[in-house]
Amino acid sequence: MPMLHFHPGGRFLQVSTVGCNFDCPGCISTVIVREMNPDSRALQELTPGQIVEKAIHDECLGIAFLMNDPLAAFDTFLAVAELAKENGLYVGCSSNGYFSVESVNKLLPVLDFINIGIKGLSDERYRACAGFKGVAPVLRNINMLHQGGVHIELACIHRKDNAAELLDLCAVIKDISPKIPLQVMRFIPLEGADPGQEPLIRETEALSRKMRALLPHVYVFNSPGTKELDTVCPSCGETVLSRDFYGPMGARLKTPAWGQEERISCPECRHPLDVRGEVNISDFREKDFQGGYPFTRALEIVESILIAIGVESKAEVIQVWEYLLCNGKMHDLHHDIQQVEKYVQMIRFFGSLVHREGSANILAAYLEEKTESVRAVCLERGTRPRVYYAMGKPQFCIKGERFENNLVEICNGISVNREITVSGRPGMSIPLKTLEDLNPEIIFISAFISNSPVDFYQECVEKGLDIDAVQNKRIYTSPIPSSDFGCPKWILGLMNIANEMHQGERPFDIFKEATGFYARFYGVPFNMQDVNRSFGKPDAAWTWEAEEQRPSSVPV
Known part of the structure; x- marks a missing residue:
């Protein structure tokens, strides 16, 4: 979860449900918000008490609701949040911020931090995502949450066509509070998104430097190797917290904990850095496909194989997802996709799960034949x-x-x-x-x-x-x-x-x-x-056929 100024490096339990109140082109969480059935056997049904108990057992500072919007299960989110607060845990979420006033008032007593994805400053951008009242409710809610003491970080997407809009966004945020960090997500075209809108890394970095002249804390994501993930003192320019790319939408602290102050300041000039909580440097590493983004990419890889063997129904894809998740096979998946021979075996196995052995064998044989042809030519x-x-x-x-x-x-x-x-x-x-x-x-x-x-x-x-x-x-x-x-x-x-x-x-x-x-x-x-960076879909124009009745489940 992109949260850089709230207990940096802190350990939080991630939870999510399925569905969303928006329908954004190129959604990075499509497999969760649109394609996973709410009643899927792959999902774990836990009570608020069990979630809080797990967070405490795993020595987490709090609970973060992410991957899909909390509005998709708002009452459930509130129930978890209220119990978490009673047990001394922090509570936060990622959201599009498209709440009603009544919902924000319900959140204020239980919410400690939030990352709000800003779709843009125009009503058209929001209507493209089904936000029919435009941008105004989101800006109102950011104000309300800030006034209510919630730690806010904002994320926006840089496309080739919206650089001027993001500079205007900096001015809008600064009027609310110059302390709010703004995370610039370099546009990675997925699903049906236009590949022509992907900027180069240098273009996003150059824009971020212009934005930082207007707003102190601007960061660049989706750009491996960038130094624009570091927290820099806005007064003297000293790099105070150094980070490395940790998968799309992720960042990992590299610098040692130089202090455990509640108000972190620059060690050179003592200028406050607007970071809330302690800095935590940990050797903790998520397993294989754990975490938000890697998990969705894993499901997309499975989907890509099934599409290539002729699967036309999302229900069949979900069958295979369920098999992997219900049988603890994600580790095997992570291992098998790193080796050509194992990858080919996996194709044949997935074909057997959805009764498409013939088409799976055709794809597998094609990959084997072409691979050997390449090997022979290169030798x-x-x-x-x-x-x-x-x-x-x-x-x-x-x-x-x-x-x-x-x-x-x-x-x-x-x-x-x-x-x-x-x-x-x-x-x-x-x-x-x-x-x-x-x-x-x-x-x-x-x-x-x-x-x-x-x-x-x-x-x-x-x-x-x-x-x-x-x-x-x-x-x-x-x-x-x-x-x-x-x-x-x-x-x-x-x-x-x-x-x-x-x-x-x-x-x-x-x-x-x-x-x-x-x-x-x-x-x-x-x-x-039409070809974009999606693992799952062949190109931006590809869509599922009309949904058929869900086939019987594979054995688990």
Whole structure:
């Protein structure tokens, strides 16, 4: 949960339900708010008492309601919140802030912190999400919550078309309180969202610096390796709290706890930093797909496989979700999607769960055949280049065990990522010296949260990074978004890696291969302008067929 100024690094129990009062294009939580049935066996039904008891048992500071809006289960949220407060726990939530006055008055006695996602300053932006009264109720509620003593952090999305609007938003927030942090979420087009609206990392960072001239605490998310996640003293410019990218919408503290003051201030000039509560540095790591964003991406990966074997009903997808969740198989899923052989086995297994063994075997056999073809072509080249896989920026190194590094090795490359110990999700920032010692000949940038190779190269030059890949300008990313991890179209990313790693004749026509893949497994034409960064759906134009009656459940 993006909450940077309230007990930074503190341990909170995350809870959620399903559904939402909004219907936003490109929703990052679609699998929870729109596609998961409220009566699904995959959901745990807990009483308020059980939730509070678990938070206390796990030594949490409080309870955070996130992933979907508390308005979807408002009475339940209030019941949990009231009991939590009675037991000395903090209570917070992520929300679109589209409450009535009556609802805000009910929240004020029990709410300690809230992250409100601002859709924009225009009524049109809200109506696009089904907020038919426009932006006014949200701005009113921010005022009410601030006056009521609730700690507020705001999040907004930067698209290519709304930079001026976000600068205006800073002025509006400053009038309410300049102490409110504003989190800029670089737009990552998912679901039906327009891929043409995705800004480059440098564009969002440049905008954030302009915004910080108007509002002291502005942060940048969805940008691996950015320094715009750090808390900087607005008076002297000292970096006080340093953070690293921890998956989209996530940030992890890197600096040690230098104080446990209730009012945290800059150690250089003593200027207050508007941080409430203590700083907590912990070695705690969520398991595999735990946490909000990784959990939804896991469900999307499963969905992507099922769509590719011909599943047309969300009910069938939910069957497989339920099987995995009810049988504690998320750990297996996390492990299996990192290896090509296991991934192919998983396709066949999912096919058996939904009685689509034939189409599952066709997809699996296709991936096996194409993978062996790539392996054979690359072995013929004879060379074994040293390859570094980054995400976003040069210093953000993905973990050595991840799927992308396996693709590099299939192409007869040496994955230098395996030579260093990297934690975090999906990796972490490393020192420039470490990258120089690795001295890769080739760099690939993740095709999910990506970056322009031109921008990437320019940053390497600005940092004085003296490695072979920079000297020879061998920095690449797949031309097809999200095609090197997660969904079955990773086979297209594998072919692109083979093309770029072994200079000379390019053995694979990526766009011809993509056209054939989309026609065969998605039943739709390949249109590069429609392909976004979704793991689950083939492109922005793809929709579910009319819902059929829910099939019988698979055994658990």
